[in-house]
Amino acid sequence: MNILLTGAAGQLGSELIPLLSRLGNVTATDRSKPVLLVENWVGLDISDAGKLEILLNRLQPELIINAAAYTAVDHAEANPDTAFAVNATLPGSLARWVKRNDAHLIHYSTDYIFDGSSARPYREMDVPNPQNVYGDSKLAGERAIEASGCKHAILRTSWVYSSHGKNFVLSMLELARKGLLLKVVDDQRGCPTWARNLALASSTVVENWQNPAGENANGVFHYCDNQTLSWYDFARMIFKFAVKAGLLDKVPDLMPVPSSQFPQPATRPKWSVLDTSRIDEVFKIQPASCDQSVQAVISEIGARE
Ligand SMILES: NC(=O)c1ccc[n+]([C@@H]2O[C@H](COP(=O)([O-])OP(=O)(O)OC[C@H]3O[C@@H](n4cnc5c(N)ncnc54)[C@H](OP(=O)(O)O)[C@@H]3O)[C@@H](O)[C@H]2O)c1
Known part of the structure; x- marks a missing residue:
């Protein structure tokens, strides 16, 4: 199987490379080279529709995994055209194709396609109501895929982190090493998700598609790891494992604060917990342990330092 992976240098893309390489012949693309070596690499600004079409026609992929995205939630407020080009027009x-x-x-x-007003975890069919440009652009991407009528799985996820890239785990460790009092938001709750677990879920979806019984499983699916935390709770978990792994001498001074103390350009939902029952019913994929995943990422960071 010929596979095209976009966003190969991102958090998720980097985790997908080794898994997809077991399923087929992978061509990876992004603006910058991924950390992991990949045999077939194409550097491309993927919002260039002409160059993308040429690449697709040359490779003839049977499977496209689109991990490319404009993920700078706050910058998107001032750059809606770029956010929509990557998150809506490209998909x-x-x-x-x-x-x-x-x-x-x-x-x-x-x-972030939801407004956070639900009293329970969000299901796939719940009505979206994005509160920021990033969420608007991602919802437009979903709708463009659905309108095409192609065979697809859209995996909605939340609060993605890994041992590299821009994410909350690495930011917290960096701030902790400065030895200052850390104020962390405690009125937004969601489910931190290790990019590797999302990559594993993706490869399970592909394996199901290769099986005649699962080839028609299509649509939107929610995947996130198994704990609901505030950013403050998440920070405490990170520091607990970082001290245990010897990355920090002690847990830094932490203060829970409301979002109102951190005005940001983009509004975030207060509650963005996803219900993962559908992906379990259709593909037998269960949420991975958040505790074990954070611990694993901390040890990867430790092994690198
Ligand atoms: N991160 C989260 O917390 C989070 C939460 C919910 C959902 N998601 C979704 O999960 C998916 C994976 O996210 P992630 O965290 O892995 O994102 P990421 O680390 O930001 O990776 C996205 C990759 O896409 C690349 N890209 C962006 N614009 C491009 C362009 N015009 N041409 C070529 N490459 C381009 C980026 O390159 P540059 O670095 O050069 O821009 C980056 O390598 C995305 O669909 C995202 O919306 C993420």
């Missing part, structure tokens, strides 16, 4: 173009060529598409979306 639409990929999906139409997939439909014309009878291929398959895996794409990723976000908890």
Whole structure:
């Protein structure tokens, strides 16, 4: 199977490379080279529709995994055109190519398509109501894929982290080493998700598609790891494991604060917990342990230092 992976240098893309390499012949693309070596590498600004079409026609992928995204939630407020080009127009173009060529598409979306007013974890069919430009652009991407009628799985996820890239775990460790009092928001709750677990869920979806019984499983699925935390709770968990692993001498001074003390350009939902029952029912994928995942990421960071 020929596989095209976009966003290969990102948190999720980097975790997908080794898993996809077991499933087929992977061509990886991004603006910058991924940390991991990949045999077939193409540097490309993927919002260039002409170059993308040429690449697709040359490679003829049977599977496209679109891990490319404009993920700078606050910057998106001032750069809606770039956010929409990458998060909405690009997935639409990929999906139409997939439909014309009878291929398959895996794409990723976000908890930020919801407004956070629910009293229970969000299900796939709940009505979206994004509160920021990033969420608007990701929802437009979902709709463009659905409108194409291509074979697809859209995996919505939340609060992604890994041992590299820009994420909350690495930011917290960096701040802790400065020895200052850390104020962390405690009125937004969600489910931190290790990029590797999302990559594993994606490869399970592909394996199901390769099986005649699962080839028609299509649509939107929620995947996140198994604990609901505030950013403050998440920070405490990170520091607990960082001290245990010897990355920090002690847990830094931490103070829970409301979001109102951290005015940011983009509004975030207060509650962005995703219900993962559907992905379990259809693909037998259960949420991974948040505790074990944070601990594993901390040890990867420790091994690198
Ligand atoms: N991160 C989260 O907390 C989170 C939460 C919910 C959902 N998600 C979704 O999960 C998926 C994976 O996220 P992630 O955390 O792995 O994102 P990420 O680390 O930001 O990776 C995205 C990759 O896409 C690349 N990219 C962006 N614009 C591009 C362009 N025009 N041409 C080529 N490459 C481009 C980025 O390159 P540059 O670095 O050069 O821009 C980056 O390597 C995304 O769909 C995201 O929306 C993420």
